[in-house]
Amino acid sequence: MARDMSDKEILKMELDQLKKEVSTARTPVGANCAETISFVEEMLPNDPLIKGVPDDKNPYKGDKGGCIVT
Numbered sequence: 001m002a003r004d005m006s007d008k009e010i011l012k013m014e015l016d017q018l019k020k021e022v023s024t025a026r027t028p029v030g031a032n033c034a035e036t037i038s039f040v041e042e043m044l045p046n047d048p049l050i051k052g053v054p055d056d057k058n059p060y061k062g063d064k065g066g067c068i069v070t
Contacts, residue, residue: 044050055061
């Protein structure tokens with residue numbers, strides 16, 4: 001796509017993108033980390049990777065047999 005555009009058109013696209021980025025609200029990294037940590041700790045009791053999935057709700061566990069190659 002950029003090959004078909006002149007240098008002026010490419011610069012205009014870059015300028016438009018920078019205008020969008022400058023208006024984006026920014027927060028300090030420390031604040032974002034604190035929010036992420038609180039979210040993870042809040043969701044911890046329901047996390048199947050931490051607690052595991054109960055056998056009655058696990059679709060991959062059961063008496064489905066297996067494949068026997070002879």
